[in-house]
Amino acid sequence: MDGRKPTLKSSQKVSLLSSSVRTVIRLRRTTQVLKKGLPSRDSPSKVLQRQQSLGKVKAGNQASFQGSQYFTFDTSAQPPQSIKKKKKRPKNPRVLYPGCSRKYLPTEHKSKAKRCLLLLVGIICFQILNAIENLDDNVMKYELDGLEKTMRREVFGQALAVENVMGLLKDYLATHIHNKPLVISFHGPSGVGKSHIGWLLAKHFRSIIGHEMVLHYFTQHHCPEGVPAMSCQLELSKMVTEMVTQAEVEEKIPLFILDEVESMSPDLLDTLGGFFHTNQTNEFLNAIYVLISNFGAKEVTDVLLQNVTMDLLEAQRTTEHLRTILSPVLSQIHPLWTSAEIVPFVLLEKSHVRSCFYEEMMSEGIYPDPNHIERLVSQLGYYTKGELELAITGCKPVVGKVNLL
Structure with a gap:
């Protein structure tokens, strides 16, 4: 050995790089499959192993929850249904018109029955007035x-x-x-x-x-x-x-x-x-x-x-x-x-008898002297009731007395 470091060949460097890239690509595909729920492109054996491992983890978690001394869950109970909240309607809703348009009130359709009713009332009133005029x-x-x-x-x-x-x-x-x-x-x-x-x-x-x-x-x-x-x-x-x-x-x-x-x-x-x-x-x-x-x-x-x-x-x-x-x-x-x-x-008062003498003398053409009339009135008989004097024979003797004048 001459003290030099061992160097890797170019073929080994490419294989190491490609394996790391393949690992990254595989992890990315797995995450995308889990997110989207799409079936992965892995082999069926690897997918089966992954599902078994996930099932063990879920079973372990469930056993730990069921054996917990602090929390108990009733699995038989159904989950509560979601309560629908009623939307509150605004009070006194207003109709908003566009600013560029005109506002028109709703048109009222006149009923022809009202005209017939008014005509009938007019006819009845005319008949009543006509009947009153005839009377x-x-x-x-x-x-x-x-x-x-x-x-x-x-x-x-x-x-x-x-x-x-x-x-x-x-x-x-x-x-x-x-x-x-x-x-x-x-x-x-x-x-x-x-x-x-x-x-x-x-x-x-x-x-x-x-x-x-x-x-x-x-x-x-x-x-x-x-x-x-x-x-x-x-x-x-x-x-x-x-x-x-x-x-x-x-x-x-x-x-x-x-x-x-x-x-x-x-x-x-x-x-x-x-x-x-x-x-x-x-x-x-x-x-x-x-x-x-x-x-x-x-x-x-x-x-x-x-x-x-x-x-x-x-x-x-x-x-x-x-x-x-x-x-x-x-x-x-x-x-x-x-x-x-x-x-x-009713009985006549003394003043009424005096009026009878006056009218009779006027009709006969005799001057109605007040003193003469008063003397003739006093010759008749009266019922006295307080200050009131009522003639017993009324005006019946008036004609005879005036004829004697």
Whole structure:
């Protein structure tokens, strides 16, 4: 040996380098196979050895975990399912529009059913207004407003009675079709204005619907004493039948004013009451009957003397009380009053009698001297109730005293 280091041949250097490169390449392929799960290109024997070694390592690890004194695992339990978290929706979401576009509200589609409904409502309202106008036209045909003014001007001390009569006439004359005739019965003491209102009614309706449509029946004149009751019945029945028949043809409502009903015989009252029934032909149902009598005069006087007042509300209550008292009394006289509208007339005050003298003297062309009128008023009798004086005979003696002047 000459002290030189041994040198490797070039073929040995290449073999050593190639073996190291092959090892690096093999390790890289193994790592790539493990990462990607792809089968490696190694020989089947090497792959089998590698799997056996991995199985031993896993078994050892599992045995160590199972034998641990600190941790125990229940292998039978299933792993918990993943809980899905609900996404929270933002409150009051807003619609964002692009900045370059216009904002339009959603269009509302109008329904045609609304138009039909509005049309139906309009038709119904028109029909109602038309019906009201027809009622007003029918009432205006009889000019009841003028009649009311005349009655309030010429009838003294009977404001409630006039109001009741006009209310009944307006309600009945609003239409031409009825299910029963209108029967109005005046009751009260003598001289309080019952016959005067009957005379005003007859005068007004004669000027409106004609003389042939108004019958002013005075019992003592049309059926005096000594005349057989049968003839009076036939005559009254004939007059009523002819009038209602003609009125039905002309589409008018006749007026029958029957004064002095207290002088009628029971048979004549039966004949009169037969016209008030509801089970009749149409022409007998469209009629107005006004009964004037002194029945119930005592009851009216007694109630008024016990409840004398100047209050209007109390006077209305007194009028209602009078109706409740008169109804059973009149029903005992004859059943025809069960179908009648009772209108009580109150006693007249001294001031009302003074007005009666003034009007009568003016109508006769006599100068109404106040001193002369006061002397005539003082000659009549009065009920004294406190400071109030109520005339016993009303205005009945006024005409006779004025005629003596």
